[in-house]
Amino acid sequence: MPTSDYQYEEGTFDVTPEIKRDFDENGYVIIRGVxxxxxxxxxxxxxxxxxxxxxxxxxxxxxxxxxxxxxxxRHPGNDVTAMIARMEKTAGFMGKFLGGEVYHHHSKLIQKEPYTGGLFSWHQDYGYWYKNGCLFPDMASFHLAVDKADKENGCMQILPGSHKLGRIDHTFVGGQQGADLERVNHVRKLFDLVHLELDEGDACYFHSNLLHCSSQNNSARRRWAIVTAFNRATNNPVPEESHPWPLYTPIQMMPNDALLKCENFTDLSGKAFVDPTTDKNVKTDPMVNSLQK
Incomplete structure (x- = not known):
């Protein structure tokens, strides 16, 4: 099995045919120090x-x-966090992995706090996005470790090669979508389990049908990550099913030094934050969320 694990070098690193083969074969590629x-x-x-x-x-x-x-x-915007979705080493690389122009489907900041951070059930990202009108699984996620991620603080777990299974049926598990557990139990006998242990600044680019999960964070260390989802420009969602997710919107690409040069921390205009009550794929905890207001 290919390693799917590479070290980023500014100015020289690119998605070579070998790296693209790893992505196609395993459903993911780790690029450390991106x-x-x-x-x-x-x-x-x-x-x-x-x-x-x-x-x-x-x-x-x-x-x-x-x-x-x-x-x-739903949209990158123009602040510091926006640059993650607009640089060549993120959006540009993702276009090479998926074989054509991509656009920003959404980004999220995952905050697994010490002792309290919950788990993500086994799922495929396309298990969500299929229900939002995306007809093809021509989609992938860029998972960036904001904090060090390891087994202790609930890092992501993946089944390399499982993206070749195609989409598995998903239903609600708590407030999130989870893959059919009976099917997952069979699948886990066929694929090796990999814990995606990342240092801060490392990233994983992974296919939308790759089965993955993460455990609770029962450690004294938080685990934050930014995950940006990209969709092929040719895979525009069915409009009447896409809400609240965006239709094809070209990315205004930026050079790889854009994050360092950006000084906008608080003008979040244009990002179009998601109201979870409009998302049919999740159920929020009304008691917890009411206490935060």
């Missing part, structure tokens, strides 16, 4: 600001007594 120390420090600052993106956070019950805290935006 954000350097300065970039991840600046991004973390933007994420932690009280008047930044996290003020739009809400919680979804995980079905086992804890909750997942996140905020989601």
């Amino acid at each position: 954000l350097n120390k300065q970039e991840i420090t600046k991004l973390r600052q933007a994420c932690e600001l009280e008047e930044g993106v996290k003020k739009h956070s809400y919680e979804i019950p995980d079905g086992s007594g804890k909750s997942i805290r996140l905020c989601i935006w």
